Amino acid sequence: MSPVVDAHLVVERGTFRLDVPLRVAAGEVVALLGPNGAGKTTALRALAGLQPLTAGHLVLAGRDVDRPGQRHWTPPEHRPIGVVFQDYLLFPHLNALDNVAFGPRRHGADRRSARRRAAEWLDRVGLGAQARSRPRQLSGGQAQRVALARALAVDPVLLLLDEPLAALDARTRLDTRAELHRHLDAHPGAALLVTHDPLDALVLADRLVIIEDGRVVQEGDAATVTARPRTDYVARLVGLNLYRGVADGHAVRVDDRLTLAVADPLHGDAFVAFPPSAVALHPRRPDGSPRNAWPAVIAGLQRHGDNLRVQLDGPIAVAADVTPAAASHLDLAPGRPVWAAVKAAETRAYPA
Incomplete structure (x- = not known):
């Protein structure tokens, strides 16, 4: 028709x-x-x-x-x-x-x-x-x-x-x-x-x-x-962190300093996306050394519904959502160093 x-x-x-x-x-x-x-x-x-x-x-x-x-x-x-x-x-x-x-x-x-x-x-x-x-x-x-x-x-x-x-x-x-x-x-x-x-x-x-x-x-x-x-x-529109990189199996290199482990195997140019709620913050490198962990610096904080939206600088710019209780426990403030971590199972990878 x-x-x-x-x-x-x-x-x-x-x-x-x-x-x-x-x-x-x-x-x-x-x-x-x-x-x-x-x-x-x-x-x-x-x-x-x-x-x-x-x-x-x-x-x-x-x-x-x-x-x-x-x-x-x-x-x-x-x-x-x-x-x-x-x-x-x-x-x-x-x-x-x-x-x-x-x-x-x-x-x-x-x-x-x-x-x-x-x-x-x-x-x-x-x-x-x-x-x-x-x-x-x-x-x-x-x-x-x-x-x-x-x-x-x-x-x-x-x-x-x-x-x-x-x-x-x-x-x-x-x-x-x-x-x-x-x-x-x-x-x-x-x-x-x-x-x-x-x-x-x-x-x-x-x-x-x-x-x-x-x-x-x-x-x-x-x-x-x-x-x-x-x-x-589009990623901001739908509330996701989005990165472009090069995939080799279950790994996507998104920066010279950071390769993300992903659940979906791919090869070649790829996108990796994950929600701010998937990003965990730690005062130091997390125990067990999850593969997706990197040092970051807090660039900003703002209220986001019942949580706080934390903007992070580092190898990649990331938005993370944390509860007010977690923010207080971590003593979050602009300029403070933290570690960010994301489980491979929480990511989505797809061809670019």
């Missing part, structure tokens, strides 16, 4: 170049993640028609929308796309009903049918009683749902969501995320979620596409990406 979205997004802006192939199927939710400056917003703007492509193509449901090689470009208002912006961008002078009716009206519906459709969508998102409310009278969660209803009221082939939960407080975010998940499940078209929040991506998306410096560095379902991160950004 042909994808609803078949795109090769190439945009050049000064010294920055976005070069991202993207395919999204009907009913699929894809999350586009990456650090600040990776090109997420540029990609979203190119899809929405706010940033013309420099090269490549964008085809939506079999229809050419942007193909610079043939000098073909479709303006935003003629694209079968709905957008939920980060700040929602509701019209302050219109009530909720007319905000939602704006989309159908723009697509040619008469005023009565547009308002009837808007009322149906407000009911669907649980805001029928707020139809006459202006944006300033709505809570953050309600405003987000009005923006979602406005985007969906045009039956978009592609729904774009730009950091849709970023403006909400923690409690509202939890409830709204669950509500958004329900509506995305019911959306028959394709959906692209642009976010920097791994939890939003893991909960809402079927597939993750991770970009850095304008290029795709990894993609796959959540289980694949979290199990085998391929860049430092």
Whole structure:
């Protein structure tokens, strides 16, 4: 089956170049993640028609929308796309009903049918009683749902969501995320979620596409990406320590001063990953001399849930999670030398 979205997004802006192939199927939710400056917003703007492509193509449901090689470009208002912006961008002078009716009206519906459709969508998102409310009278969660209803009221082939939960407080975010998940499940078209929040991506998306410096560095379902991160950004995103080295059987040399014993036998270029919780700290070289033990220096300490996250310098930079009791017993402080140890069974090794 042909994808609803078949795109090769190439945009050049000064010294920055976005070069991202993207395919999204009907009913699929894809999350586009990456650090600040990776090109997420540029990609979203190119899809929405706010940033013309420099090269490549964008085809939506079999229809050419942007193909610079043939000098073909479709303006935003003629694209079968709905957008939920980060700040929602509701019209302050219109009530909720007319905000939602704006989309159908723009697509040619008469005023009565547009308002009837808007009322149906407000009911669907649980805001029928707020139809006459202006944006300033709505809570953050309600405003987000009005923006979602406005985007969906045009039956978009592609729904774009730009950091849709970023403006909400923690409690509202939890409830709204669950509500958004329900509506995305019911959306028959394709959906692209642009976010920097791994939890939003893991909960809402079927597939993750991770970009850095304008290029795709990894993609796959959540289980694949979290199990085998391929860049430092992805490793931090999923909470793992990640190192690249050269494997020879059950040993991976990750630094001139350190070779890690691993459970998985490999040969050649390899990644080694392990969670901060797998790192044990000792005041001196541990008894029994575990094979994965090395001297380190504490570079920083910070609260991490119920534990402390300890940043270590040494042959490799490592994050370790320890309990407050263990930290007190070890008398941890920046600049203090310690020994770090990781069991081979706690590591994951895989081809680079």
